[in-house]
Amino acid sequence: MKVSNRALSSRFADAARSSDRGVTRANWAELLDWKLDQESDRPIYQQVADFLRNKILSGVLPPSSRLPSSRQLLTELGVSRTTIITAYSQLLADGYIVGHIGSGTYVAHDVINRIDPKTLPVRLPAEARGLSKRGGRYRDVDLTRLVMDNVPFNVGMVRVDGRTSAQLRQLAARKLAVDPSQLGYIDPMGDISLRDEIAKYLGVARGVRCSADQIILVAGTQQAVDLAIKVLLDPGDEVWIEDPAYPFTALALDAAGMLLRPVRVDDDGLSIADGIAAAPNARAAFVTPSHQYPLGVSLSLQRRQQLLDWAARNNAWIVEDDYDSEFRYDGPSLPALQALDRAGRVIYAGSFSKVVFPGLRYGYLVVPPALVGAFTGARALSDRHPPVFFGSLLAEFMERGFFVSHIRRMRNEYRRARDILAGQLKRDIGHLVDVVTPGQGMHLTVYLRDGLSDEQVGAEARREGIMVRPISRLYRANPPRSGLMLGFAGFDEHRLRSAATRLSLVLERLSPRPGQTSGRKHAAI
Ligand SMILES: Cc1ncc(COP(=O)(O)O)c(C=O)c1O
Missing domain, CATH: 1.10.10.10 (Winged helix-like DNA-binding domain superfamily/Winged helix DNA-binding domain)
Structure with missing residues (x-):
């Protein structure tokens, strides 16, 4: 700090x-x-x-x-x-x-x-x-993980094209001319026009069934997770998290004093059988079903049903983080868990961080009707209500159809960036690593072979001005895979290509020659 x-x-x-x-x-x-x-x-x-x-x-x-x-x-x-x-x-x-x-x-x-x-x-x-015990845990949060340099392949970077920039500028200039509706406090749930737009969008794009009355605007997924913890859990409660997991969800649960039960993720996503075997009575599961963070797999339909059945039987909650579902490249994605939930156990969290840009600090929760009061109360006592200015700006951005065309254009750009990066890496170092081309999202995964340490590659890449996120450190209990997350969304073709060349050189340098094994172990947390 x-x-x-x-x-x-x-x-x-x-x-x-x-x-x-x-x-x-x-x-x-x-x-x-x-x-x-x-x-x-x-x-x-x-x-x-x-x-x-x-x-x-x-x-x-x-x-x-x-x-x-x-x-x-x-x-x-x-x-x-x-x-x-x-x-x-x-x-x-x-x-x-x-x-x-x-x-x-x-x-x-x-x-x-x-x-x-x-x-x-x-x-x-x-x-x-x-400090309280919780305060001590907040003090120990490793804030170095929040460092967000604008260097390839930082997964936190996005792009906004000229057309969207101009539209946002125009809307902002108009909104900045003093609007009396922006001078006072508003509903803690946030701008009703924006909530209406989100409800319509989610119904069409994700099959989410909700009305604007179930939508609470928040400062991104992070606040959504924080509110879910406050409203649904008590310190000491058992919670399933994916293993490996998105660190900011795991950190928030840890800091709030939950007992984390890491559950294995395989090619079909979270293993529900493993979760039930390890912690059948957990109070909640925090998951990224449409695009598992960091591995990029999607939770199969069968497992979605198993997870919902378990939650319904045990009165457990499912917190669904649907973070980059807007960018689907190869065919339609499976419907959100919320769309399949008949028992009212799913809390759905969406964010504008990936689809527009993270500095907005805007996202939303969709909660079952019975939970609206508790979530709204917690939200109001946390920071009264979301910022009025950006709320009304986003509402108009959506009402005028700018949002949907932004997604369409950026999806094409990101698909192209994905193909450039995956293509170059497969060609240059496909003999050394396994490059996974994702069907969704803004990062791809590269698995290392022969015991090569992702932490070591990460450190070496940093010296070359590249940022790759090692995957092994995101595991808690299961044997970690050695791999790298490479964000491709935030960078133009030139930067992507030159960074891919530098990364290839690093991997060539560190990889064992044929007949030789590195003998290195990858680092767990
Ligand atoms: C798994 C996951 N969820 C959610 C988010 C968005 O977080 P926020 O809305 O707090 O910016 C991210 C951003 O990187 C993410 O990786």
Whole structure:
């Protein structure tokens, strides 16, 4: 977690103001919450230094304030004087404090300018002691996974063509001219015209049977998952997740304290038999049936029926993430699970992130009528309602038919990008890897052979300016396959071809010569 310089500046400005008002000594009450973390591998002096650094960064010890003497501190914290002196020496060396140990040490008056942002602690262990258990789990979420560079083959990238850009610009300019309907709060479920449009679209495109009254607009699938967890589950509940799984769903469930039961995925999608054998009484299953993330397979019709039967028998919930179903290339896809559900157990989540662009932060939930009240309540208490401006913009984008023609045009472009990438990789390195051409979506999968590690290929590719997502790290329990996810949607032909050439060179370099095995194991989480 990075602390921005601007956030730091304002925190320090506050602290400096309080020190101007004469607060020049430590706020002792705040310093007495120290407790040694016996389980930590960090040496005690390091824990003391972290603790004091956090107090400085959070403004408890303001700029120019005098630090307690090492004697006072050792009495209060119950650690040795050497430990305190070593901790102080480190803070002196890092520029957080100035003066002489023994004759007076102070927080540097210009501490903000002295701190190299790279040395900021990633975690704030001392402050974390006040966190709830859930808060501690949120603190530990690995945010580096959110890094979304615009480099091939980042799976988070999309393209928006000139025609769509112009249409969006035109609609936005009109909407920005002050519209009185945008000046107040609205229904927590969101813009009714947009919900009407989504209901119509889903009926035709995905067989989803719903009215606008069952649709709740949310900030993308991520908020849909968050709300489903809040409304349907309690900490400690068992939940099936696909193995391998979309990391942001798994992380959200983990952080909320669910007991994750990873269920194997094969060529027919999630193995329902495995799920029933491992956790027959799970409360919910979180799935990507139309295009399994990351493997790209589709849940067979028979398995869809088995999953729905299990959920109906056990009063379990199915959360269906239908994330990139708009981009189907080879024939029609199977209907959504929601379309086959007779027992009202499916919560359907769709997103504009893939089909338009992720920065919109717009998506939707379709919930059974009996759940509308609970979901709407949770949504309202989370962030009142979705942004009015983009809601009405998307509504008009759909009403005027722009959305459907955008899908048609982008589907052609993405199909072409898929064929270019798959074709080039098969030709250049088909003898080294298995390239799977997907029938849907915005990424393809490349399986590695001969024990070649996808993590190693990923790291090497990064050095060549390419981003490939290793699949093995997305597994939790089942033997991981070594493979790479390659997003093809966000890049033009030139970038795709040149990145494919670089990736081929990396794979040529790392692959064992004939008769030789790499002996490398691929990394699990
Ligand atoms: C499996 C899966 N679900 C959903 C999404 C969309 O997430 P959001 O709507 O939160 O942007 C993505 C985007 O990458 C995804 O890969």
